[in-house]
Amino acid sequence: MMPVTLAQVAEAVDGALHIPDQARAPQGVFEPTVVSDSRQAHDGSIFVAIPGERVDGHDFVAQVAGKGAAAAIVEHPVDAPIAQIVVKDSVIALGRLARYNLAARRAADGDFTIIGITGSVGKTTTKDLLHALLDELGPTVAPFGSFNNEIGLPLTALHVGKRTRYLIAEMGANHVGEIARLTQIAPPDIAVVLKVGVAHLGEFGSRERIAQAKSEIVRGLAPHGTAVLNAGDPYVAAMARIAPARVLWFGLDDTRQEGAEPATTARDITLDDLDHPSFTLVDADGATAKVTLGISGRHNVANALAAATVARACGMTLERIASTLSRVDRISAHRMAVSRIERGGAHFTLIDDSFNANPDSMKAGLDGLAAWHAQDGRQPYRIAVLGAMLELGDTERDQHRQIGAYTVGKGIDEIIAVGNRADAHFDALAEAVSQGARERVEASGRDGVSIHWVHDAAQADELVVSAAANHADTVVLLKGSHMSGLSALAERWSK
Structure with missing residues (x-):
């Protein structure tokens, strides 16, 4: 997290600072890690106590105090020797603290870019590939696994520190309005939409409603932000109409009208005996490079194209993109x-x-x-x-x-x-x-x-x-x- 005082944390989350007797409150500026799992707490952490269906984080406040945590964000005071910031809703407070942290990073020295990714399939794999690419350009923060909701995204954003160059924010949704709330926490400079499929169809009711939910990431772009859209999905391609500024395209197919701007694509796709795809990567300017993915699955070619399009927008050469994609042989657990x-x-x-x-x-x-x-x-x-x-x-x-x-x-x-x-x-x-x-x-x-x-x-x-x-x-x-x-x-x- 960016350097902060305890008073600034309380102000950021709209909470009341409560320091029990025998509690040791941090003095001055510190750079805490923020956790919602008591097992991850350590000296100097801020623990966010979230009440859940099975486990209430408030039951572990005393435990994190014993580990040396600096403070806890709670919905009611707890009998524990630790500084506490009392809020109405700890999940909302977590989002507010993440938004404060990202605003502080934007105001600090050095360039900083937020990339948001959504889609019915491929979010986590694209995130993993993009993380490998952008890490070549500068310190990059990306979610562990599939941290893409109102808790996971803020926890990821709170890993952003004063040296972070890129934040990759995976954004998922089960309902209309959820991605809009996530973009309020982390307004992306670049928004990637992969595909509008039928995942969560029972929650949304129709593919059109799913498209509406996914389009919230484009509407939530920062001013002058860039939309990176799949030209092969008509629901995604239609989102170009609401993009505030530049649109970049990728995809294996093209559902747009003839004469549309070129897209980053792949030619001559082949699979080896272990299902690793090889292809010619073609960027929007027509430049080419040979790629053999280190991960399995033909479907991952489209995910690689999305990641490559973002990396090119961030200034990475095509040759370096191809080389890095070929070296990535491990992605998040339980994915091919x-x-x-x-x-x-x-x-x-x-x-x-x-x-x-x-x-x-x-x-x-x-x-x-x-x-x-x-x-x-x-x-x-x-x-x-x-x-x-x-x-x-x-x-x-x-x-x-x-x-x-x-x-x-x-x-x-x-x-x-x-x-x-x-x-x-x-x-x-x-x-x-x-x-x-x-x-x-x-x-x-x-x-x-x-x-x-x-x-x-x-x-x-x-x-x-x-x-x-x-x-x-x-x-x-x-x-x-x-x-x-x-x-x-x-x-x-x-x-």
């Missing part, structure tokens, strides 16, 4: 992460893409599984372990059936749809995946596809280990919503 697993005497390759799922990302993961060693003549035994997709609205069952059918159509050998014994709705969605797969098998006459509907990750574990024991070359894709528990299964396998 490849590892070799030994389990119960069986061995298999794991493609862990279990962080979350919607129809677009589910198909992208299945495409990656289908492409695994497809070029070298090997035919691994391919298993798709699929969990349910949530927040898809009235068409959710049909969309799950379509994913089951799509999986069969990609030539996958074994399909394990994972439900939940304790949640009938979740279990029914997994059943729909298996139903769609069976219907596609019957319609196509394809033989030899094993289809399972199971009710917990333990059953999926047993099926995968059994299949891997019987097939020397087995590759497994894990893909499902966070609630499916598949990420826990990946962690169990990796121990």
